[in-house]
Amino acid sequence: MNTKKKIAIVGVGLMGSSLALRLKNEGLSDEIIGVDSNLEHIEIARTQKIIDGSMNLMDAIEASNVIIIAIPVDAIIALLPTILNQVKDQIVFDLGSTKATIIAAIQNHPKRGRFMGTHPMWGTEKNGPLSATYDSFKNRAVVLCNQKDSDPDVLAWVQSMYEKIGMRIVYMNTQEHDLHVAYVSHVSHITSFALANTVLEKEKEETAIFELASGGFESTVRLAKSNPLMWAPIFMNNKENVLDVLAEHINQLKKFQRAIEDSNKVELLRLMDKANLIKNIIP
Amino acid sequence: MNTKKKIAIVGVGLMGSSLALRLKNEGLSDEIIGVDSNLEHIEIARTQKIIDGSMNLMDAIEASNVIIIAIPVDAIIALLPTILNQVKDQIVFDLGSTKATIIAAIQNHPKRGRFMGTHPMWGTEKNGPLSATYDSFKNRAVVLCNQKDSDPDVLAWVQSMYEKIGMRIVYMNTQEHDLHVAYVSHVSHITSFALANTVLEKEKEETAIFELASGGFESTVRLAKSNPLMWAPIFMNNKENVLDVLAEHINQLKKFQRAIEDSNKVELLRLMDKANLIKNIIP
Numbered sequence: 001m002n003t004k005k006k007i008a009i010v011g012v013g014l015m016g017s018s019l020a021l022r023l024k025n026e027g028l029s030d031e032i033i034g035v036d037s038n039l040e041h042i043e044i045a046r047t048q049k050i051i052d053g054s055m056n057l058m059d060a061i062e063a064s065n066v067i068i069i070a071i072p073v074d075a076i077i078a079l080l081p082t083i084l085n086q087v088k089d090q091i092v093f094d095l096g097s098t099k100a101t102i103i104a105a106i107q108n109h110p111k112r113g114r115f116m117g118t119h120p121m122w123g124t125e126k127n128g129p130l131s132a133t134y135d136s137f138k139n140r141a142v143v144l145c146n147q148k149d150s151d152p153d154v155l156a157w158v159q160s161m162y163e164k165i166g167m168r169i170v171y172m173n174t175q176e177h178d179l180h181v182a183y184v185s186h187v188s189h190i191t192s193f194a195l196a197n198t199v200l201e202k203e204k205e206e207t208a209i210f211e212l213a214s215g216g217f218e219s220t221v222r223l224a225k226s227n228p229l230m231w232a233p234i235f236m237n238n239k240e241n242v243l244d245v246l247a248e249h250i251n252q253l254k255k256f257q258r259a260i261e262d263s264n265k266v267e268l269l270r271l272m273d274k275a276n277l278i279k280n281i282i283p
Numbered sequence: 284m285n286t287k288k289k290i291a292i293v294g295v296g297l298m299g300s301s302l303a304l305r306l307k308n309e310g311l312s313d314e315i316i317g318v319d320s321n322l323e324h325i326e327i328a329r330t331q332k333i334i335d336g337s338m339n340l341m342d343a344i345e346a347s348n349v350i351i352i353a354i355p356v357d358a359i360i361a362l363l364p365t366i367l368n369q370v371k372d373q374i375v376f377d378l379g380s381t382k383a384t385i386i387a388a389i390q391n392h393p394k395r396g397r398f399m400g401t402h403p404m405w406g407t408e409k410n411g412p413l414s415a416t417y418d419s420f421k422n423r424a425v426v427l428c429n430q431k432d433s434d435p436d437v438l439a440w441v442q443s444m445y446e447k448i449g450m451r452i453v454y455m456n457t458q459e460h461d462l463h464v465a466y467v468s469h470v471s472h473i474t475s476f477a478l479a480n481t482v483l484e485k486e487k488e489e490t491a492i493f494e495l496a497s498g499g500f501e502s503t504v505r506l507a508k509s510n511p512l513m514w515a516p517i518f519m520n521n522k523e524n525v526l527d528v529l530a531e532h533i534n535q536l537k538k539f540q541r542a543i544e545d546s547n548k549v550e551l552l553r554l555m556d557k558a559n560l561i562k563n564i565i566p
Contacts, residue, residue, distance in 0.1 A: 121495050121496075121497040122497060122498075123497065123498075123499065124498070125499075140497055141494045141495050141497075143495070168494070170494050170495070176491075180486070180488070180491045180492070180495050181495065183481070183482050183485070183486045183492065184482070184491075184492055184495045184496045184497070184500045185495075185497065185499060185500060187478070187481070188478065188499055188500045188503040188504070189499065190536065190539050191474055191478055191503060191536070192503060192558075193539065193554065193555050193558040194532060194535040194536045194538075194539055194558075195470070195471065195474055195532060195535075196557075196558035196559075196560075196561040197535045197538075197554065197557055197558050198466070198470070198528060198531045198532040198535050199466050199467070199561070200557065200558070200560055200561065201531060201535065202466070202527075202528065202531050203463070203466045205463070206563075206564050208459075208463045208467075209463070209466065209467055209564050209565070210564050210565065211424045211451070211453050212404050212424050212426070212453070212463050212464065212467045212468075213404075213467045213564075213565055214404040214405060214406065214423055214424075214467070214468065215405075215406075215407070216406065216408075216468060216471055216472065216505075216506050217467045217468060217471045217565075218565055219502040219503070219505055219506070220471040220474060220475060220502070220503055220506060221471070221561055221565060222499075222502055223499050223502070223503060224558040224559070224561050225559060225561060225562050226555075228551070228552045228555035228556055228559065229552070231551075231555060232548050232551040232552050232555065233548075235539075235543050235551060236543065236546055236548060236551070239543055239544075239546065242543060243540065243543055243544060244485075245481060245485065246536065246539065246540050246543070247540070248481045248484060248485050249477060249478060249481040249536070250533055250536055250537070250540070252477040252478075252480045252481050252484065253473065253474070253477045253529065253532070253533055253536070254533070255477075255480075256473050256476065256477055256518075256529065257526065257529055257530070257533070260518050260519065260522055260525060260526055260529070261522075261526060263519055263522065265515050265516075265519060268511070268514075268515040268518060268519070269511045269512070269515050271476065271480065272476050272509075272511035272514060272515065273511055274479075274480055274483060275475075275476040275477075275479035275480050275483070275507040276479075276507070276508060276511065277479075277483055278479040278482070278483065278504055278507050278508065279508050281489050281492050281493050281496075282492070282493065282496055282500075282501055282504060
């Protein structure tokens with residue numbers, strides 16, 4: 001199989017640009033075409049040699065063998081049917097953090113087989129092509145969703161590409177994916193955003209925060225720097241799972257609240273001993 | 284001023300052992316005496332050359348110029364009056380994460396002036412002398428509380444020691460300290476413990492967590508590995524501030540909950556745009 005391709009990256013933000021750099025480094029691409037309505041991002045991506053050139057979406061689809069969609073999930077849902085309308089035998093996949101609503105939007109499309117829904121479990125709180133890194137994605141998992149609905153050559157190329165950039169492939173259906181990521185990604189972000197707002201709301205002495213903040217606070221609040229325009233559509237497209245997990249998280253916080261109110265050391269120790277078991281899962 | 288001292292470390296866990304290593308490296312100590320009821324910790328600390336020898340508490344007080352108390356805050360409160368009863372002109376300070384109840388316990392003690400309440404803003408989720416590191420405390424803040432109540436030579440030595448190990452000194456009264464650390468440390472820990480419990484409670488497929496967890500989840504849940512025996516007394520000794528901040532945190536989470544329930548993208552963006560301002564404080 002000739003794996004070297006002309007690749008269009010739709011969205012040259014953090015994810016798309018970081019993947020572009022890896023595709024080039026691994027020799028998986030002859031030419032990378034950037035597509036983005038943000039012309040500043042296109043300019044930066046070109047200057048940083050992340051992309052070789054840019055085109056509008058329709059020309060890029062026509063000119064490419066592979067189309068990678070790296071834009072917010074609501075934009076993926078809006079654009080994906082249009083992209084598939086234009087596709088002949090190109091390979092199309094997305095990097096979105098939710099999968100059910102995206103795949104539902106094209107499930108009955110005649111070109112459904114040319115598309116693969118993927119979610120590489122890598123990212124940072126930064127955004128834009130200037131934040132792209134050469135060392136991204138490695139040693140992380142990538143979820144491929146409903147892989148049997150994609151054509152065999154689409155599956156083969158996407159699998160092979162993710163393996164070459166050092167990712168572990170995990171297969172899930174969209175329901176499993178969206179549930180698990182609510183736990184391991186979406187609600188962690190809400191917690192972090194809410195913690196930042198708690199501090200900003202009530203702690204008037206900002207210099208005190210700055211001076212006293214230690215590694216623990218920094219790591220817990222880091223995700224609160226994430227891009228709102230990316231995360232709002234994620235929460236809304238995984239609404240049921242996110243609300244379910246968030247309700248449970250508030251419930252767990254209230255257990256701590258009650259134990260502290262009651263000065264119940266036995267219960268506090270029980271709650272934290274249980275939380276310590278996360279060591280067995282995330283060493 | 285002769286800064287080289289015979290130093291007793293009461294509690295050779297993570298904090299006490301890490302400080303012992305720094306004191307030795309900076310040439311601030313002739314001899315470090317370990318005091319701990321956990322004989323396994325004493326044995327490890329001796330084998331690792333963190334301490335030069337061990338004694339019981341009373342002998343160690345008698346034999347030392349400086350006594351550093353690095354045990355859980357409830358144990359500090361229980362032990363500190365006894366320690367001060369035995370003190371002649373020794374320098375005594377603690378490393379506890381709360382300050383008001385500790386200082387209240389000895390405020391009227393005739394040897395009050397020999398004590399300084401301190402809180403170095405460094406730690407990790409690990410515990411025990413095997414987790415001690417040579418590179419701890421550097422470039423972090425240390426809070427000295429109610430410094431005017433300590434004798435000038437106590438203040439001078441403690442200041443000088445913290446400066447030599449690379450810490451920035453911040454002066455606060457106990458009320459200010461306990462309020463600020465509720466924000467930047469205590470509630471971050473509760474959030475992390477509760478997030479771990481949320482996942483452990485509802486996510487049955489542990490392999491899915493392990494496989495999908497990315498850097499974001501790992502950093503948010505890291506503090507959930509912290510030692511319950513250290514943290515329960517902290518929450519109970521800073522009860523009012525912790526409950527106040529925790530109530531606000533739950534309130535902030537509910538704002539996200541309502542916005543997601545209502546599919547209110549404008550409100551979600553507003554909440555996250557606000558949280559993003561944490562970048563101005565913690566770059």
